[in-house]
Amino acid sequence: MIIVLLAFIVGFLYLLWIRKKDQFEKEPFGRLLIAFLVGGTLSVVFSLTIYNYIPAEHTFIDSILKIGPIEEISKLLALAACYKFFEKDFNEPADGLVYMSAVALGFSTIENIFYSFSSNYPYTLLALRSVICVLGHMSFSGYMGIAYYIHKKSSSNWRGLLVSFIVASVAHGLYDGFIFETNSNLLIYGFWLISVIFFIAFFNMTLSLSPFKKRFHHDEFKEINKVISFQCINCEADIKSNRLTFQKLEFSICESCDQVLVSRDHVFKLFTYYRPGFRKKKFVNSLPEGGQKALLDDNGNIHYHSQHHLLSARHDHLEIWLNNFGKKGVLERIETKISGKIFKWIGADKLLGLNA
Incomplete structure (x- = not known):
């Protein structure tokens, strides 16, 4: 028994x-x-x-x-x-x-x-x-x-x-x-x-590929009682504002240029939320040397500043990019990993809109 x-x-x-x-x-x-x-x-x-x-x-x-x-x-x-x-x-x-x-x-x-x-x-x-x-x-x-x-x-x-x-x-x-x-x-x-x-x-x-992930949108942001002062790396304006949270990660928005600013550790949390299994070591190794700014999207709207360890982007651009971030990761795995290829063979092409 x-x-x-x-x-x-x-x-x-x-x-x-x-x-x-x-x-x-x-x-x-x-x-x-x-x-x-x-x-x-x-x-x-x-x-x-x-x-x-x-x-x-x-x-x-x-x-x-x-x-x-x-x-x-x-x-x-x-x-x-x-x-x-x-x-x-x-x-x-x-x-x-x-x-x-x-x-x-x-x-x-x-x-x-x-x-x-x-x-x-x-x-x-x-x-x-x-x-x-x-x-x-x-x-x-x-x-x-x-x-x-x-x-x-x-x-x-x-x-x-x-x-x-x-x-x-x-x-x-x-x-x-x-x-x-x-x-x-x-x-x-x-x-x-x-x-x-x-x-x-x-x-x-x-x-x-879950449709239930929260969108990175103003409606999901919450203010916390934590005021910080900083200089925006995008417009160089001196800013004092409340910190915001989204899914337990913190960030700020520049009131001058409307750029979202996310520090390194919270960037990794944000990416992992939209792409479970995100490999931060691979991301860090892909960054340009010498502290240069990395462009994360094809339109040049999402920036990662290696020297300052900050991500910056307009929240509407970031919302759209993050919404596709998980699917892009699956597509990359399908192209490069055995597990991804098996995923396609068992029918993922139907979920992703790929040719069978």
Whole structure:
């Protein structure tokens, strides 16, 4: 009984983590709980039923051809079976990954209980599986959740669903195969780590495309009781004004030239809000040497002053640029990263208006 309780506590904690990462429009916890409990149970029932007709051995070949495909199609079918429970809340790209992760989490929780009961060291095994296997199941299945969202909310995405199922099945099968037929912990944990990194990258890409991000607009600005004096780096006027906040970051507006001025640390917070997963080291390395001013947009309206570590722009120009910042990051990843290319193959071209 303690094993069951501990396994479900771990599952609930992961569910809270998933919900917290879904930062722009959090899903009702009750809906996630349904996906976790009902979807997880259904996925286990589906997989056990299929195994009755297609038995599998713990071998590398069976992992690729049977275990991976059987367990991944079971999770996808469970997501589809539960869809009516959360259909009204299924309204941004990240939701596909979030609800699919909840189903996979339920599957993994039940699986952890079964394996722990049959082990001589149940608590040790549960602890290990609660980290490795739980994150693995969510990472493998996330592709299908995104493809399913696109299929239900954007346009018919049968090709993307097929590709996502193949990718999930192969990833799952390879991981199990490495466990069954290799003694190389480096290979096993290396593949697991890559899977988790891809999961986080996919989460960030879907969040970057969320329609629920707040616009950088006057209506969203709040004054705080903090008056500062400064010289505007754009018009060189001496200014004294109240600091403003937007999504917990601070900035100032020059009353003389209407330029928004954002300091370095708050620039990174601003960029990360619109493009989750933003890499500040890459941005810093891209800046011109010698403290020269960097132009961040094609029209020359958004400036980053390396010498002063300040971003400056008219708020209306900055609003438009930031609104496209997340999508631009996804497009760059599609052009340069394997995860981005997979994202396109599972149907992201339909979200981004690209040619298939």
